[in-house]
Amino acid sequence: MKQDWAWSKPLAGTAQTRRHELEQPALAVLSDEALMARIGQGDDAAYQTLVDRHVRQSTGMATRILFSQNDAEEVIQEAFLRLWRHAPSWKPDGAKFTTWFYRVIMNLCIDHKRKIQRRPKAFVSLSSDSQEATSLVERLPATDDSADQMIEKAQMKAAVQQAIDALPQRQRLAITLCYLQEMTNREAADMMDINIKALESLLVRGRKGLAAQLETLKNEVRQK
Secondary structure: OOOOOOOOOOOOOHHHHHHHHHHHHHHHOOOHHHHHHHHOOOOHHHHHHHHHHHHHHHHHHHHHHHOOHHHHHHHHHHHHHHHHHHHHHOOOOOOOHHHHHHHHHHHHHHHHHHHOOOOOOOOOOOOHHHHHHHHHHOOOOOOOOOHHHHHHHHHHHHHHHHHHHHOOHHHHHHHHHHHHOOOOHHHHHHHHOOOHHHHHHHHHHHHHHHHHHHHHHHHHHHHO
16 A cells, blocks of 8 residues: 555655654554544644554455445545544544544545446456455355356456445445454444444345345356
8 A cells, every 4th residue: 555645644844754753653652542632733743653554444444335446545535634634623522533533434435436427237347355345255165267267256256346336325334344344343333323233234134135146146147
């Protein structure tokens, strides 16, 4: 993951860059909440530390929701800019920083999905994200495959991506947070602002929906 995106707030000159390098080890031991307090006071080094700490996981989460690396980077850029702007007025109020920040990302992803044109269902993507999605619902055996078998697996991976994307929005988010992002049910429920029972209901319906769609898609692939 590149660390020089536009939202990585630039340090103003050699002296400030050197200060960041010296402070980074000390800042690394601070909690997210403590870093936010320092960012609220205009601490560039604390901001960069928080970016470095969360950029990979947050981009992964956005990519799994949007199924596009470029779209995910656009969303994460906006999320970190909002983090910087809201830091002076941010108060934990008993909630973890990650609960607040990943909820910001989730809402930005939802808004972004509404703005972009929905991908045609016939579109086949062989991105790395489809491979991650496949591991959630189906693990194909590792064998010495022929070319035809490898193509079939690639088609199934793309089909999994399509199946997840076709789920109702809240089911897709629940599946993404709990199984792809590996959050606990409590963390995912807090982020979605629902209770545990409601989350578990979304997960059950989401799994059933995925299983039904994948069985249909698998049969279609095998018949070709």
